[in-house]
Amino acid sequence: MLALLHTSPVHVPAFDALRDADHPGLALRHLVDVDLLTRARAEGPEAVAADVGALLATAVEEGATAVLCTCSTIGGVAEDAAGALGVPVLRVDRPMAAVAASAGRVAVIAALESTLEPTVALIRQEAAGRPVDLRTLLVAGAWERFEAGDHDGYLDAVAAAVDGVTGVDVIVLAQASMADAAGRTTNGVPVLSSPRPGLTAAAEMIAEAAASAAR
Structure with a gap:
């Protein structure tokens, strides 16, 4: 399952449509937190790093094998969380x-x-x-x-x-x-x-993780 971290709900149908067109069968879990962007704009991306990490950790505990962050402002802090999560994290851009x-x-x-x-x-x-x-x-x-x-x-x-x-x-x-x-x-x-190439790269991460698990 791919977890997607969004800071606007408009991305949910957009990425669902891309999945249906390009990667049918790919399981997505959408995490939407508008406040992350509001705070990152006011205080800087590092101010939300702990909350991003906690959100993504919960998604991993619930079965996500990779994460795609669709917000360019906080994409860097999302990628930085990968080491603690134990799954690949990609910023969409x-x-x-x-x-x-x-x-x-x-x-x-x-x-x-x-x-x-x-x-x-x-x-x-x-x-x-x-x-x-x-x-x-x-x-x-x-x-x-x-x-x-x-x-x-x-x-x-x-x-x-x-x-x-x-x-x-x-x-x-x-x-x-x-x-x-x-x-x-x-x-x-x-x-x-960024959406189409980002989702394609994330789908490839899911496939690679599945292949590694099968070995």
């Missing part, structure tokens, strides 16, 4: 960051300022010393639309920001909630989002 790190010029777009620094740091980590020209863009007013439940307005604002980006090789949508904005853009630059 790591596979996307690995692809972005192979590009020379990268624009990172986010609706939350707290997401920008962790995403940039992750791309540099995946670049492993290779030069990457990174620029960031915070989409003003987008998160307020998301919080108000105006999902179309949120996606349109993100898409408009993407369409205004020039002079890069790839555009990164830093938050999982932005994924559907990619289909609303007219920019010819490749636009990367």
Whole structure:
């Protein structure tokens, strides 16, 4: 079973749909805690590390053999909990960051300022010393639309920001909630989002864990 740690309930149907399309039969357990993001934004991700660890430990006790954290802001502290949990933990944006790190010029777009620094740091980590020209863009007013439940307005604002980006090789949508904005853009630059590659990588972790257990 794959446990998914979310900081918004909107991710539950989105990841269920991806599972049904790409990985039918994969058992998911959704853990949703909106307060984790609120506190991480106010106090920093480390402020919620203990609570993240406790949530994930409970999921492992109840049968999770891997964890996927879908929040970019707290993804790092989730991955840091892996050693204590004894199961693999993946932040959803790591596979996307690995692809972005192979590009020379990268624009990172986010609706939350707290997401920008962790995403940039992750791309540099995946670049492993290779030069990457990174620029960031915070989409003003987008998160307020998301919080108000105006999902179309949120996606349109993100898409408009993407369409205004020039002079890069790839555009990164830093938050999982932005994924559907990619289909609303007219920019010819490749636009990367995290949910599909993240879930695929997590499904592979589940398969590897099952294979190891069978040996």
